Amino acid sequence: MLENIRVVLVNTSHPGNIGGAARAMKNMGLSRLVLVDPLDFPSHEADARASGASDVLEGAQVVGTLEEALVGCNLVLGTSARDRRIPWPLLDPRECGQKSVEEAGQGGQIALVFGREYAGLTNEELQRCHYHVHIPSNPDFSSLNLAAAVQVLSYEVRMAWLAAEGQPSKVEKQEVNSVRSADLATADEMESYFGHLEQTLVAIGFLNPEQPKHLMARLRRLYGRSSVNRSEMSILRGILTETQKVARGDAHKRKD
Amino acid sequence: MLENIRVVLVNTSHPGNIGGAARAMKNMGLSRLVLVDPLDFPSHEADARASGASDVLEGAQVVGTLEEALVGCNLVLGTSARDRRIPWPLLDPRECGQKSVEEAGQGGQIALVFGREYAGLTNEELQRCHYHVHIPSNPDFSSLNLAAAVQVLSYEVRMAWLAAEGQPSKVEKQEVNSVRSADLATADEMESYFGHLEQTLVAIGFLNPEQPKHLMARLRRLYGRSSVNRSEMSILRGILTETQKVARGDAHKRKD
Numbered sequence: 001m002l003e004n005i006r007v008v009l010v011n012t013s014h015p016g017n018i019g020g021a022a023r024a025m026k027n028m029g030l031s032r033l034v035l036v037d038p039l040d041f042p043s044h045e046a047d048a049r050a051s052g053a054s055d056v057l058e059g060a061q062v063v064g065t066l067e068e069a070l071v072g073c074n075l076v077l078g079t080s081a082r083d084r085r086i087p088w089p090l091l092d093p094r095e096c097g098q099k100s101v102e103e104a105g106q107g108g109q110i111a112l113v114f115g116r117e118y119a120g121l122t123n124e125e126l127q128r129c130h131y132h133v134h135i136p137s138n139p140d141f142s143s144l145n146l147a148a149a150v151q152v153l154s155y156e157v158r159m160a161w162l163a164a165e166g167q168p169s170k171v172e173k174q175e176v177n178s179v180r181s182a183d184l185a186t187a188d189e190m191e192s193y194f195g196h197l198e199q200t201l202v203a204i205g206f207l208n209p210e211q212p213k214h215l216m217a218r219l220r221r222l223y224g225r226s227s228v229n230r231s232e233m234s235i236l237r238g239i240l241t242e243t244q245k246v247a248r249g250d251a252h253k254r255k256d
Numbered sequence: 257m258l259e260n261i262r263v264v265l266v267n268t269s270h271p272g273n274i275g276g277a278a279r280a281m282k283n284m285g286l287s288r289l290v291l292v293d294p295l296d297f298p299s300h301e302a303d304a305r306a307s308g309a310s311d312v313l314e315g316a317q318v319v320g321t322l323e324e325a326l327v328g329c330n331l332v333l334g335t336s337a338r339d340r341r342i343p344w345p346l347l348d349p350r351e352c353g354q355k356s357v358e359e360a361g362q363g364g365q366i367a368l369v370f371g372r373e374y375a376g377l378t379n380e381e382l383q384r385c386h387y388h389v390h391i392p393s394n395p396d397f398s399s400l401n402l403a404a405a406v407q408v409l410s411y412e413v414r415m416a417w418l419a420a421e422g423q424p425s426k427v428e429k430q431e432v433n434s435v436r437s438a439d440l441a442t443a444d445e446m447e448s449y450f451g452h453l454e455q456t457l458v459a460i461g462f463l464n465p466e467q468p469k470h471l472m473a474r475l476r477r478l479y480g481r482s483s484v485n486r487s488e489m490s491i492l493r494g495i496l497t498e499t500q501k502v503a504r505g506d507a508h509k510r511k512d
Contacts, residue, residue, distance in 0.1 A: 024404055029394045052397055094415070136414055138285045141308055144407075148280055151404040152411050158392055159350070169348040169392045206498040218491060226482040235474060242462040246503050 002161060004104040006032035007150060008069045008113045010121060015040045017117065019049030019057065020147025026053035028154035029161070033060040034069045034111075049147070066113070066125055074108035075100070078121050078129030079149055081142055088132045096133040097156030101164050112153050117146055185233040193228075193236060194220055200240045203247040258417060260360040262288035263406060264325045264369045266377060271296045273373065275305030275313065276403025282309035284410035285417070289316040290325045290367075305403070322369070322381055326443035330364040331356070334377050334385030335405055337398055344388045345481050352389040353412030357420050363438035368409055373402055383473050384443065386480045441489040449484075449492060450476055456496045459503040 007025055012018050018041055022033055033056050035041055041062065050057050063069050070076055077096055080088075091099060100110045113129060115121035126132060135144060135152055144152070162169050185193070198216055201207035207215055228236070263281055268274050274297055278289055289312050291297060297318065306313050319325050326332055333352055336344075347355060356366045369385060371377035382388060391400060391408055400408070441449070454472055457463035463471055484492070 020401065020404070023401055026397045027393045027400050027404070049401075051399075051401070092415075093411070135411070136418055137283045141282045143307075144283050145276065145279055145305075145307070145403075147401075148276070148283070148404065148407045151400075151407050155349070155391070155408050155411075159348075162392055169350070201495065204495075204498045204502045206495055215491065218488060222482060222484065222488045226478060228478065232474060232478050235471065239457065239460075239462055242460045243499055243502070246460045246499075249505070 001101070001104045002029050002157070003031060004108060005030055005100055005110045005112065005157060006034055006069075006073075007154070008034045008036060008066070008111050009038070009146070009150075010036040010066060010069075010113065010125065011116045012038045012041075012146065013117050014146075015043035015046040016049045017146040018043075018060075019046035019051075019053075020145075021114075021150040022046070022050040022053040022056040022060070024147055024151035024154050026056050028151075028158040030154055030157065031056055031059065033057070035060055035062045036066050036069050037064055038062065066128060069113075070111055070128065072109050073111045075103045075110045075131075076113060076129045077111065077131050077133050078113040078126050079115065079153070080126060080132040080134055081120055081137075081144075088126065089130070091131050091133050093133060093135055093152050093156040094159075096131070096153055097158075097160035099131070100157055101160040105164060112150075112157075114146060114149060183229045185228045185230055189230075189233060190223070190228070193223070193233060196237060196240050200243050200247070203244055257357070257360045258285050258413070259287060260364060261286055261356050261366045261368065261413060262290055262325075262329075263410070264290045264292060264322070264367050265294070265402070265406075266292045266322060266325075266369065266381065267372045268294045268297075268402065269373050270402075271299035271302040272305045273402040274299075274316075275302035275307075275309075276401075277370075277406040278302070278306040278309040278312040278316070280403055280407035280410050282312050284407075284414040286410050286413065287312055287315065289313070291316055291318045292322050292325050293320055294318065322384060323444065323447060325369075326367055326384065326447075328365050329367045329443040330438065330440040331359045331366045331387075332369060332385045332443050333367065333387050333389050334369040334382050335371065335409070336382055336388040336390055337376055337393075337400075344382065344477060345386070347387050347389050349389060349391055349408050349412040350415075352387070352409055353414075353416035355387070356413050357416040361420060364440065365442070367443070368406075368413075370402060370405060379473075383476050384447065439485045441484045441486055445486075445489060446479070446484070449479070449489060449496075452493060452496050456499050456503070459500055 007021065007030060009018060009021060018038060025033060046057055047054055104110050135149060137144060159169055197219065198207065202209055263286060265274060265277060274294060281289060302313055303310055360366050391405060393400065453475065454463065458465055
């Protein structure tokens with residue numbers, strides 16, 4: 001479905017930006033690059049910045065006009081930094097990604113159009129677009145590098161595509177964030193840990209049973225919110241057991 | 257609030273990437289750049305790629321180690337491309353932007369940490385992070401250009417910031433549940449705790465320095481996700497200090 005989404009660069013001056021755009025595209029799973037009247041292409045600088053994305057550069061279609069670049073497109077989205085005289089339907093990058101993926105998923109051909117490094121797209125070119133896309137930026141320094149702008153929109157396309165495919169946006173194969181519930185120490189294991197911890201703190205003289213203050217409550221709150229899993233629990237218990245041995249004087253001791 | 261969010265680049269090889277990162281940051285309203293042991297800085301190439309963001313480069317702090325870069329940070333987010341042996345709490349860029357803005361809004365200091373162009377962050381560096389951030393990418397071509405990665409995360413920070421500015425009540429109310437970010441132990445305090453913990457585990461014979469396995473990594477992960485606040489930290493440190501005294505045999509011992 002991503003092959004239905006092409007990136008169109010109009011009148012690019014710096015070949016390094018073409019290479020950077022190709023790399024950004026390929027990183028995000030896009031492959032169709034169309035260059036409208038580039039100043040300097042092919043070029044070593046483009047190849048260098050493309051890194052491993054030379055296949056995208058080699059497959060790039062070079063055309064003379066924006067019209068040619070847009071042949072067959074059902075949806076044309078043009079990046080625009082500036083306020084325009086004529087108000088136009090405007091999307092932010094996230095909406096742009098969602099709209100592109102939605103249309104591509106229905107078989108549409110989509111073009112994401114990027115203008116010149118210094119001057120952007122002309123009003124005439126912008127009027128060929130169904131929507132304008134504005135990347136939110138610092139009003140005092142709003143002009144993104146071309147390859148960086150391609151990176152942002154391509155990233156949002158990928159995020160929308162992953163969501164549409166039902167794939168997670170991160171590699172969540174392991175028990176990572178939310179440790180799986182079944183792996184968490186149970187309430188009774190936690191209780192038994194707190195009992196062991198309290199004994200140990202008394203044994204090393206840190207907790208005075210006559211004046212316990214709120215020490216155990218504070219430690220319960222800390223470990224209670226930490227979602228301790230079972231393998232961590234066994235480490236924590238192991239530490240207490242060794243500490244108790246040392247406190248009894250019957251354990252391995254360092255000589256220092 | 258965005259001034260609480262710093263971008264940390266570790267061991268960057270190509271000065272052009274430093275310039276590109278500075279431009280991406282300024283475009284998105286970020287200004288604090290910290291460079292850990294850069295290969296070539298300051299440099300004309302960095303200035304050229306920074307375009308109008310030379311103020312970010314001039315204000316950049318250059319330090320020798322990641323620890324120095326993280327001094328005072330309450331939340332450290334490290335970009336990671338690769339699968340790791342030890343799973344770590346993982347965020348996608350959107351979650352990273354939201355979390356950074358949420359914590360910064362509560363007065364926290366945040367670091368977004370980016371690794372070397374070819375090798376990323378080392379396991380040791382990644383273990384200093386509270387969360388890892390993975391930019392979703394084409395599995396066959398997953399490594400983004402450094403400045404492009406900075407662009408994506410900075411963009412998501414700006415999107416989250418704009419959303420928060422539009423609805424300030426959301427950010428303000430969250431401190432009710434969670435500990436306020438400014439009360440959290442900072443990265444350097446956590447490091448110093450982990451150092452103390454490691455010494456103590458060696459002293460009681462629980463950790464064999466010859467065969468450390470992944471013990472410290474597991475403990476870092478546990479405490480790293482627990483949002484330890486300062487008063488809890490002083491309890492944890494107190495426990496270690498008493499344990500060490502007992503291990504040296506010079507402390508109060510129970511007679512049992």
